[in-house]
Structure formats: structure tokens, C-alpha cells
Amino acid sequence: MATTNLNIRTDKVIKEQAEQIFNELGLNMTTAVNMFLRTAIREQGIPFELKLDVPNAITAAAIEEGRKLMEDPLAPRYSDMESLREALEV
Incomplete structure (x- = not known):
């Protein structure tokens, strides 16, 4: 497989934040x-969405x-919203 370089410009802070997540x-960049x-x-x-779930x-x-x-x-259990509302008195 032949490779090539890809040069992109991005904000320095964006690059640093992305590198930290990767x-x-x-992963590396x-x-x-x-x-x-x-x-x-x-x-x-x-x-896709690739993110840390924190x-x-x-x-x-x-x-x-x-x-x-x-x-x-x-623990109390409720099978419908009306029962829950009654328990919460709302």
C-alpha cells in the first residue's frame, strides 16, 4: 500500500485537545x-461518534x-405515571 502525506491546518488548542482524547x-493522531x-x-x-463517556x-x-x-x-416501584405522581404528590 502506497502512502502519502496529508497536511491540514487546525487551531493549536483544538489539536492539543484532540490529541489528549486520542x-x-x-490512539495517535x-x-x-x-x-x-x-x-x-x-x-x-x-x-461515527468516538468519545469518552464521562x-x-x-x-x-x-x-x-x-x-x-x-x-x-x-424500593418502591411504579407501573404508570399516575401512581408516581401520587407518590410524589404533584
Whole structure:
């Protein structure tokens, strides 16, 4: 396979932020760009969303609370919105 160089211009901060994300994903810039190009060709368009899924502290706490409630057989359960509204008194 013959290779060629691809030169692009981008904002320095954008490049640094992208490199940081790619590094966390175990990729370098060249590999990430090649993944994008190959997938764009295969999908015939902008192909995918590749991102770190890091919820903020409030969301992470809410997820953890929900998981604990789902494991607790004594936690209240509601089968319809009306029952939930009555329990919440709204």
C-alpha cells in the first residue's frame, strides 16, 4: 500500500485537545485520522461518534443511586405515571 502525506491546518488548542482524547483512547493522531477516513469511505458520510463517556459528578451520583434502588427489593416501584405522581404528590 502506497502512502502519502496529508497536511491540514487546525487551531493549536483544538489539536492539543484532540490529541489528549486520542491518547486516552490509545490512539495517535495519524491512526485517528485514518480511522475517520476509512470509516467515512465505508459509510459514505460522516461515520461515527468516538468519545469518552464521562458523566459529571451529579449525573454519576444519580446513576449510582438508581442502580442501588434497582437492586433494593424494598424500593418502591411504579407501573404508570399516575401512581408516581401520587407518590410524589404533584
